Amino acid sequence: MTTIDDKQDIIQYVPFMSFVHPSFWHSLTDMKLNVDKLNENTKQIYGRYSYRDDIISVLEVDGTSFNKDPETEFHYINVTGTLMNKNTIEDFKNIDKAALINSVGEIMRANIQIKSWIDNPNSLLNFFVLSFADLKKFHYYYWFAFPAPSQPVVCLKEKCKNISTCFNEKQIKEISQSYQLLEISQKCFFAIVKDGDLYNVVTLSKILDKNRNKDEESNIDLTNTFFAFADHSNCENPGWPLRIFLAALFEYCPDLSKTIIKVIGIRCSKNGAINNSQIYNITVPETPQNVGWVGWERNERGNFGPKLANMSSSMDPVKLADTSSDLNIKLMKWRLVPDLDVTIMKETKCLLLGAGTLGCHVARDLLAWGFRHITFIDSGKVSYSNPTRQVLYTYQDCLNGGRRKSEAAADNLKLILPTVQSKGLVFHIPMPGHPIGESLKDETVTNIELLTEAIKDHDVIFLLLDTREARWLPTLISAHYGKITINAALGFDSYLVMRHGISSAQEETSINSTFVSGDQLGCYFCNDVTAPGNSLKDRTLDQQCTVSRAGVAAIAGALAVELLVGTLQHPLRVKAPAVYNLTDEELDPKLQGVLGPIPHSIRGFLHSHQTVLPTCTKFKQCIACSEVVIGKYKEEGLDFLMNVFNSGTYLEDVTGLSELQLTAEMTEILTLSDEDQDTTSI
């Protein structure tokens, strides 16, 4: 006969794993905010575990755990537990965990001693949860404990056997049926007693007498009695509830330690059959002593430490708004444009000069495309005529003289998406040909600095102002710093949306090229001079008092953002080329970005519903972006700027435009005098 190695036979109980349903945190939060507030009461809650053989050993809690009475579910046992929620993370960390579990244990021991469990066996089992809820971040720290006394040490006389080794099919079926008929409070721990050929399922109170004296004979017929418990384990080792059951039994009758006890762990399949139940033959080598309690749960890393439920992504409404807004863009990428770079929109900082009809539409569309850094510059206030057309303002913003537009726009953007980084700056942009008096000199200097810093701080500049002159200074600074500049201007029923080139030392584009490199593209002011003589209608583009058809700003604003996104999706970004003739069928892939070719400018005419896509290079004598002007700005800085503002003609002199115009006029005069009968057709 082989010697039995005692250590090998010691029962290894299968511990519970805690499983928290999200509704548990929702209910806890609700209680904390609305009921408990700062009170730190311990609270009685319910958990449950299943003795189904196909469900892993978990003790579950959910929103119903806080109910007065637990819900009941097939093949589940309800367990009473205690929740101790701490108000600070320090209290949570510093509380003495060993002392805590011992004090919980002592309460359980007291209950065992008064034997109330004989009538109410479910009350034997208990669990404990220590928690701390950070309700700002929706982080829940928690630690489960399943207290059991560390003694008695119990051994298995032999490996566990299937129930069919001691019971036949008919008996098993009968036991199963009788078990289902037991009252809920009796289902956790019970007994099976042999009576002739029959096996009866009985409650513990039938075989144990709570009034019995400890020293008396126990009267339990151990050969014909199986103790039984609802077993959550799915392997050869018994589940945790057995531990406390045996402790209670040995407390009831210490003499049991000299014998072999037979225990059945009931496990059922989903149709209720208990054929997978296991029989354990148990001995206790030593008399149990009064020692400490164990049962803190190990965390994911296998250590004795708390767990963290980070519920912010599903419970924090701000986070929900943020991730849901990003989802649209991700869907675009996953479903339609796999090469779409979605992070670049998030990272690009946009500066919007002007928070009027164009500014509001552009801001909304940027938000829809996933841009999250938006700064407005506008010196005006919201007026009563604004809200219907300027889509970021409401009636409230007009009251009491009107909120400052750029600030109202920035705030209202946050009402749409709380996580947007929006800001509003309030100052006036100085204009060429609008002289600065002495009294305004200091303020102007400050404004120029503010504008320069703002442009340097952002990646994209939108020119959405209401006059041509106001666009001059930002065009110059932006070109100098090489920023992407998108310009939009409105007429009554027409619009212009375009991207500017930048200051660059590169050679001019050759005449034979089919495209213009992005940095060589003309700016708003280049176009102004090189565009053909405009008819009277077109001249109404960008006048300060322009009144537009309602849809024009929406269309132009949307196109401005689409033009930007197209540019950003091209690897060359601001230098992305613009093709001269976009009707060409085969387009060299290098000439387009992921979303298609990026035009230089888009001119739309609502009257005829037509759009044209003119492309042109920088004008060597442009008053805003030519190297002459940028050079003067670099050399003379503020002095140069002040000269420009104070004189209507300074720029034209500097660029040599005055001379050019003179030459043009001269040519006209000469032409007319030679052919006075000719009429030039336009």
Next chain:
Amino acid sequence: MRRMNCNTITPEEFVYAARDFIELSNKYFDSWTIHQNDNEILNTYIKKEEFVSHRDENDKIFLYRAEYIIFYNLSYGVPSFSFNLWDCSGKLLTLEQVREISLMKISKEDFYSVVTQQEHPVMYRPYFIIHPCHTAKIVSAFRYTSRNLIITFLGLITPLIQLNLPLEYGL
């Protein structure tokens, strides 16, 4: 006489199929439950919760809880399948994590074109939903030959989501 619109079903047809399905579920001890709302037929849905385990490449086992809800999608006129998965701390899985534990090896693009996340029209919380476009195709293909549309529907979806459909349903 064939109906004009073969790729949609009425709410009543959905509820009928759902009730029939629940009977089968009870028979085979599958744990689907029906939540009926007689006042608002569109809020009737069937639900199942179960544990799902996943073994990763390091052979470590993770346990998740899955909740499946089949409801009637009014704008598409078909049954819709929605689900959520959470881990043992209650935290919801992301769509990417769901894709990783799915039984079928699917590319990101294919998976995301079928499964999306949105606010559930009946539960009013974020759920993953199988896009209804695909369901309409199934309905039109199997409308008259399937014994129970919901079983057919589930049979095609289950490999995607690791949902266990007991073989007995096929009988």
